[in-house]
Amino acid sequence: MALDLSTHSQRREERILHQPIFLQEILAQLVQPGARYVDGTLGDGGHAKALLAASDEQSKLIGIDLDTEGHARAKQELLLFGERVQIAHNTFANIDEVVKQAGWESVTGILFDLGMSTHHLQAERGFSFKNQGVLDMRFDPTGTILLPEPTEIYLKRIARKISAYTAKDLLNNLHEDELADLLLTYGEETFAERIAGGIVQERRNGDIDSVPQLTQIVLRAYPGSKRHGRIHIATKTFQALRIAVNREYETLQIAIKKSLEILASGGKLAIISFHSGEDRIVKHRFRQAAQSENFTLLTKHPIKPTFQEVKSNSWSRSAKLRIIEKNKSK
Ligand SMILES: C[S@@+](CC[C@H](N)C(=O)[O-])C[C@H]1O[C@@H](n2cnc3c(N)ncnc32)[C@H](O)[C@@H]1O
Incomplete structure (x- = not known):
């Protein structure tokens, strides 16, 4: 199904939703018939919505996010997909448990769009030095999900x-x-x-x-x-x-390990990182999986935003996208 991206981003502007990065690249890599997606960092649901809109009616998605404050916005964005979407309040370090609870045996596409969303920069929860507010900084405002x-x-x-x-x-x-x-x-x-x-x-x-x-x-x-x-x-x-x-580095390491395990044959894991510390973790673990496990690196060098993307969304400036695929069984 074709997606009108200009209308999509204009609507986001009006409602100050998070503007998803690398949308075209992610759709080109992850979309497949009868897909089972996990968006481990659901945020406002921008990537999730685009993935489902570009997929067939059999495709489903589980969205995970620690931040319950974002769930209502994501639910609203994804309403039209009905029961094809499930939202979980959890850490993506528990991706295996969430997938099991949904009754899925494997996943065809996983996305982690790391870090903060536009919502965090606006909230007075300590994430931004540009705002007032208390120095909290927990993605999970309830503090109930056990972190690594x-x-x-x-x-x-x-x-x-x-x-x-x-x-x-x-x-x-x-x-x-x-x-x-x-x-x-x-x-x-x-x-x-x-x-x-x-x-x-x-x-x-x-x-x-x-x-x-x-x-x-x-x-x-x-x-x-x-x-x-x-x-x-x-x-x-x-x-x-x-x-x-x-505990972002610990979370990422666990989540990559578990994601590689639950990927279906031919399934892909895409990770967007925003600074050198997290990109190093992704780079090393992906390289290791491609060298000594059953995976193929689809991005020898990370994908970086185009000039156009940075111009329309300055948040994308430091973003890097890496993707790995579990080899198809012969
Ligand atoms: C960059 S935003 C994602 C934006 C999303 N792709 C969109 O299109 O709206 C990152 C999101 O990941 C969430 N998050 C961060 N760490 C998490 C974790 N360990 N488990 C689950 N969600 C997490 C944050 O609460 C935030 O909403």
Whole structure:
């Protein structure tokens, strides 16, 4: 079925829905007759809607998202597909369980469009330094879905005390060297130590709990000459905390492993990443699967957005798409 993409994106603009990236590339790779899709990062349902609209009536989709606040918008977007769609409040690290619960034996196409949606940037939940709000940053606002065990020892310690910890919990409970390590590991922040020092100093006046408070700490820690670069100086600090809070690297590793297991013969896994840390995980695991397991890499080099896509959707600027296929049984 042909899809009118211009009308589609105009409608999204009016309703400020998340604008899906690499739509044409994903449709070209994942759509097949009688498909069983899992959109592991359903968001506002943009990719899911396009996938189903481009597929036959027998095709079905399970949408997973940790953020219950987005479910209503996605449901609305996908209403016309009726029972061909199921929505699950879960982490995509549990993709195997979700698929099993739906009674599916395998999946023909899986998509992970990592990170935040437009909704998170607008919400006052700590994701964006441009907003007011509390320093929460959990994708799951209910805190009820069990996330994978964090890798870092200091995060394991916090997780034992507060299982669904927030950014505020990390900022107020980690030691200075641990904060510096977190900012370096997950944010590749050059001034990690100075920012960690600033956080500990600020804590002497009481808990750090607001977005502007953290942004000010970063600003004070940055040397004057470095304050006006291409990206906002608080970007890496906010990114690092979000990755740690949501255990994004641990989740991705588990999810890729499980996805490769549940793919049908000829099934494909597509992942859109937005920064080097997550792209490295995808690149290495896909390469390994193509070298020593029964898979073919469909993107030797990642697909990057066209000039046109970046122009119409600046969010796509740093996006990379990698796709792998389970070899067809002979
Ligand atoms: C970039 S948005 C996806 C947008 C979506 N493709 C669309 O077209 O609207 C990423 C979504 O993944 C969700 N998410 C992040 N980590 C998750 C996880 N571990 N499990 C399930 N959903 C997750 C976020 O809540 C967010 O809604």
